[in-house]
Amino acid sequence: MGPCLMMGQHQITSPDGKLSAVVTPAEQFNISISYEGQLLIDDIASDMDIAGKGSLFGASRFKKAEVTKVNSVMEALVPTKSKEIKDEYGLLVLHYTKFDFEVRCYNNGLAFRYRTKLGSKPVEVEFEKLDFSIQPETTCYLPEEKRLISHFENYFEVLPVSDIKSGTMANLPMLFTQEDQPSISFTESNIYDYPQMFLQKGAAGFSSIFPKVVLKTKEGRRDRDEIIGEEANYIAKTSGNRAFPWRVFMISKTDKDIVSNNLVYQLADPLKLEDASWIKPGKVAWDWWNANNIDGVDFESGINTQTYKYYIDFAAHYGLEYIILDEGWSKTTTNVREPNPNIDVAELVRYGNEKGVGVILWSLWRPLDEDMDGILNQFQSWGVKGVKVDFIQRADQYVVNFYERLAQETAKRKMLVDFHGAFKPSGLRKAYPNVINYEGVKGLENDKWEDLITSEHELTIPFTRMTAGILDFTPGGLDNVHKENFMARFDRPMAMGTRAHQVALYVVYEAPLQMLSDTPSNYYRENETTSFIAKIPTTWDETVVLDAKVSDYILLARKNGDSWFVAGMNDATPKEFTLDFSFLGEGSYNVQIFRDGINSDKNARDYVLEEASVNASTKMDIKLNKSGGWVAIATKL
Incomplete structure (x- = not known):
């Protein structure tokens, strides 16, 4: 009544x-x-x-x-x-x-x-x-x-x-x-x-x-x-x-x-593009968080062509769709129509095309606002696949219109746009699905200078900022420590929480353009972890939230094609769950599990990778250690 x-x-x-x-x-x-x-x-x-x-x-x-x-x-x-x-x-x-x-x-x-x-x-x-x-x-x-x-x-x-x-x-x-x-x-x-x-x-x-x-x-x-x-x-x-x-x-x-x-x-308004078939979500090798700290090579790492070819080789090896050249690639931050003398963008695009890896370029918003056609035409002539636009800072009418104008102009050139230093999403990507991500979140980059990206913070985001839409949190840190061992290091950052917790972010956080933030050298050293992350898609046909409590824990399953991806994350208090696989439907599945190791409370990098067979009637007891995680990839047999 x-x-x-x-x-x-x-x-x-x-x-x-x-x-x-x-x-x-x-x-x-x-x-x-x-x-x-x-x-x-x-x-x-x-x-x-x-x-x-x-x-x-x-x-x-x-x-x-x-x-x-x-x-x-x-x-x-x-x-x-x-x-x-x-x-x-x-x-x-x-x-x-x-x-x-x-x-x-x-x-x-x-x-x-x-x-x-x-x-x-x-x-x-x-x-x-x-x-x-x-x-x-x-x-x-x-x-x-x-x-x-x-x-x-x-x-x-x-x-x-x-x-x-x-x-x-x-x-x-x-x-x-x-x-x-x-x-x-x-x-x-x-x-x-x-x-x-x-x-x-x-x-x-x-x-x-x-x-x-x-x-x-x-x-x-x-x-x-x-x-x-x-x-x-x-x-x-x-x-x-x-x-x-x-x-x-x-x-x-x-x-x-x-x-x-x-x-x-x-x-939000429906699609406003005549053709959206070219839009390709995916994962990205990102340079800025790790400060280009690669090793074991015979050249000096930095913002130069050789380093980014190394990124392209890494992306191709693991099947990543893109690399990003962040701040520093251009002649100046206000002149992004010319590369710096150490960067050959056309050569990187050519090399990337050979390897099946696209190139995305960073820019401040002001140059794009003042010379959008000139800059985007230059990017297009190089064959660039997208632009990461940064430090926008405003939310007034003019800047809201800038967002749409950039979405339109990049779409005309079949380019993606990733908004950084940006306000929250509010439906624009439905009309312009080439808007592939937004930042507007206190993300992993802050580990470079402070100790506040805790598991509790990461468990708050799905219930707050993520309800507005996609977010560029930039996960993937492999130097995993607990808060008592954490140090803010700008050029070689750590990430709080267990390794499995960090991997779980790739399933929990919604980001059609998902970063791998650490250095390729670390990913090569941690091949088992990287190969697992590389299997996780960035778009989802179906989502089932199995259990959740704001700031404390989340357990969900997402489907892509015939495979299911299950993830659990928790705060600093260990948790145990009984995972009911009834969401699988008919058939049997092989499940590859990435979970906290028995010693992850002491050494946050400790994890176990194991396999099992499951079906819709399976119930599995799972345990998440302090600031832990649990991830599974279920592939239909």
């Missing part, structure tokens, strides 16, 4: 009948969300302010309400959870004279947006109001931001909502959990020609805050600093007739449901 509706209220219910929302038009839209009859949020407030018109709600008259049900299936071209996605929801559309207010109620979340009818001329959006409060005792996983110029890489402070100071700003997604209640994760989807949203804590709850339109920037001290000189008094100048971004409340009854949520992708 739903709540008793007052005059003028509108209700929408999920297909399974468990989630419902009531929309009350008053001086704005007021929205409440309930799950299985339990009120979760009762005071969501929404409106938009348009220059010269004031409140969009106040300037419009109600016409009619429509409620329908939608049940369709979409196919992901570069799938990271499942290839086929069931898209089923209840739809409420409130028609007003100057806009429609659309509300979708899924089994696992609620989303709403405005679709304006203000004419084809541009309008200035002065503000979009979104307020809501969460019960004060609720636990928040807070991705705090000190300002709106950011690398968007967050550690998560875990604290009650009541302890978050007024004025605190946060990146999205934000996760709220409470014992014996569904969790709530707030984010957004389908952002075009509009800034990204942040949240700010106030006395009564959380409120939206946006970067304003940038009118002028200042010269920074470095080539990558973003300093805003002058801002407009509005957040977007955009078409008066358009659909605005979705505001998304993901509702999860269990922690494993948080990881399964795919609403950001489902709500």
Whole structure:
């Protein structure tokens, strides 16, 4: 039974009948969300302010309400959870004279947006109001931001909502959990020609805050600093007739449901490319994390052609699809149309083509913004397969449009784009699947200078940042140690947690372009580990989250073709599970297992590689040691 509706209220219910929302038009839209009859949020407030018109709600008259049900299936071209996605929801559309207010109620979340009818001329959006409060005792996983110029890489402070100071700003997604209640994760989807949203804590709850339109920037001290000189008094100048971004409340009854949520992708615009058949996900040999520390060769390692041929040979040996030339390959960081004197890009591309390995080049965002055609045409003439764009730092309307422009222009040249120093994903890759990855995560690179990339942090990410979409965490460190033995070393970095924990990241983290961050020399020395990693794909036809608890552990299975890839990761407390293989379906499988060795609590590099035979009726007891991991590749016989 739903709540008793007052005059003028509108209700929408999920297909399974468990989630419902009531929309009350008053001086704005007021929205409440309930799950299985339990009120979760009762005071969501929404409106938009348009220059010269004031409140969009106040300037419009109600016409009619429509409620329908939608049940369709979409196919992901570069799938990271499942290839086929069931898209089923209840739809409420409130028609007003100057806009429609659309509300979708899924089994696992609620989303709403405005679709304006203000004419084809541009309008200035002065503000979009979104307020809501969460019960004060609720636990928040807070991705705090000190300002709106950011690398968007967050550690998560875990604290009650009541302890978050007024004025605190946060990146999205934000996760709220409470014992014996569904969790709530707030984010957004389908952002075009509009800034990204942040949240700010106030006395009564959380409120939206946006970067304003940038009118002028200042010269920074470095080539990558973003300093805003002058801002407009509005957040977007955009078409008066358009659909605005979705505001998304993901509702999860269990922690494993948080990881399964795919609403950001489902709500995004469909494919905008005429041809996407050329897009090739894969794994990458990466140079920057390991500082080109190769050994056992007869040349001086560094940013030079011989070193990168060594990377190409390594990638070809293990069947990796790409190498990246990170910062330093170009003449300067602002001139990326010319290589430095020690690099012959055309020769590397030619050599890579012989070996079946593509080349991706790094660039700051500013040069690309100022000379996109010139730079991309040069990259294309060399035969480069993609661009890694870095240090973007902003999230205002202009920069959001830069993301789409780069996605379009790279796609025209059949090139991938990997956004680094970037804000979170919000659905762009569905329209432009050549957008192959985003950073926007506190990843393994931080091991070079601090000791905070712990197993607890790595176990928080799937429930927080990853709910927005793909992430370039850059796993693969082979100098595995526990925190008590860890040292931050810039040129020869370590990685906390066991070897099996590090390997498990390749299955748990969703990244169609997945890095191998350590030096090829270390990977050659650890051939058994590297050969195992090389077998793990980067796209998934199906995902089953078997068990999970935020920040503590995760156990999931992902399917690619006829094979299943199972991974478990845990925090510093050892865990034991009984793994039920019923997800396998019919047939028997050979399973290759990479797990913690008996001494991995002392020596984190200790692991065991073993084989077994399993089928759908198999139940296997597995143990994860301190900050440990467990990975299996199940191949159908």
